[in-house]
Amino acid sequence: MRILLVDNYDSFTYNLYQHLSELGAEVHVRRNDQFVLGDVAAMDVDGIVISPGPGRPADAGRTPDLIERFAETCPMLGVCLGHQAIGEVFGGRVVRAPRILHGKISSIGHDGRTIYRDLPNPLVATRYHSLVIDPAS
Incomplete structure (x- = not known):
């Protein structure tokens, strides 16, 4: 299984990386402001995990764009900030x-x-x- 792990500049990202790898996933880490959506599509991943990070979803680089682009075609799991970003993209309010x-x-x-x-x-x-x-x- 190929997983894109979006790093929202949080050290917990590598805990997620370790756990996913232990489960047998091939994990590709990209910082939230260092990927191009077309390149993500070409990676042909089976799932996207969005890490925690500082601030609010608006501070998460290209993460909201990624969620909008792949929500219909790729399973996603958000942790903390990642969860909040998914919620906000779908109309939720972060409070x-x-x-x-x-x-x-x-x-x-x-x-x-x-x-x-x-x-x-x-x-x-x-x-x-x-x-x-x-x-x-």
Whole structure:
């Protein structure tokens, strides 16, 4: 499986790189302002992972353009800023979280489908965020 990993200038990108590689993916890392959309199309990737990063989606270089271009043709997973960018491109509003969570461990329930298949339910995750997508948007 070929994965494009968009680096939003965050050190956690290489944690994602390591995990994806351990799962057998061929991972290609590109900084958010150092790729051309046509070149991404030519890479013929099976999926796109968009990393965390500082700031808001508007600060994420070409990431919003990438999401718009490939949303219909390529599966995407956004982590933190990447998730916020996907939400914003599809009309969501990024707002300050009602409760800032930095390094907090949470128990998260899920439906056991798609990316959650074969994971414990609930699963335990460490959360780092101060911004969220407004559920009302």
